[in-house]
Amino acid sequence: MKKKNVIIIGAAGRDFHNFNMYFRGNESYNVVAFTAxxxxxxxxxxxxxxxxxxxxxxxxxxIYAQDDLLKLIKKHKVDECIFAYSDVPYQYVMDLASQVNAAGADFKLMGLETTMLKSTKPVIATGAVRTGGGKSEASRRIVDELKALGLKVIAIRHPMP
Incomplete structure (x- = not known):
């Protein structure tokens, strides 16, 4: 079976996480680029x-500028674009989906089953409505508070470039 060429559209966060959880080591796909x-x-x-x-x-x-997305779809004969932002308005998502579809690629969003870390321990997730919203600071505070209670705590973060 031919590998599907994929571009992951993101912001150096969820895009890398989605890649690590689903695409890394997945022989059915060839991720040709990230855009940000x-x-x-x-x-x-x-x-x-x-x-x-x-x-x-x-x-x-x-990693390319997102402004290059439509050219990259053509250049790499991309089959699928995976949208991996979590803090943009609906209209932005749908406008981009239309552009990607018009360029010849499928536009996809990934759900929990394919992107969530599996854990046998309790998990606290820190989120924000935008990049730079204070997730790191909040996470450090939560870790400090839990350690002060005598709990064993680890922090997991997606890679950054």
Whole structure:
């Protein structure tokens, strides 16, 4: 079976998490690029092979400006674009979906079953309505409070470029 070429549209957060949870090591897919719009100076970097998986992505995965998305779909004959922002308005999502579809690729959102970490222990998730909303600071405070209660606590975070 032919691998599906995929672009993951994100902001150096949920996009990397979705990749690690579903696409890393998944031989049915070839992630050709990440695109990002919210983090300054992230384009022209790479998601490193050490995190992407050296066997499947020995050169890492390039990160491009989201403005290049439609050109990238054509250039790489992309089958699917995975939308991995969690803090944008509905109209933005649907406008982008229409553009991606018109360029010839499927537009997809990933749900809990394919992206959630599995755990046998209690989990506290920290979220915010936008990038830079204070998730890291809140998480550190929660960890400190739980450790003060004598609990064993670990923090898990998606990789950053």
């Amino acid at each position: 719009a919210q983090i300054p100076d992230i384009d022209d970097k790479k998601y490193p092979a050490e995190l992407a998986g050296k066997k499947q992505y020995p050169q890492g995965i390039p």
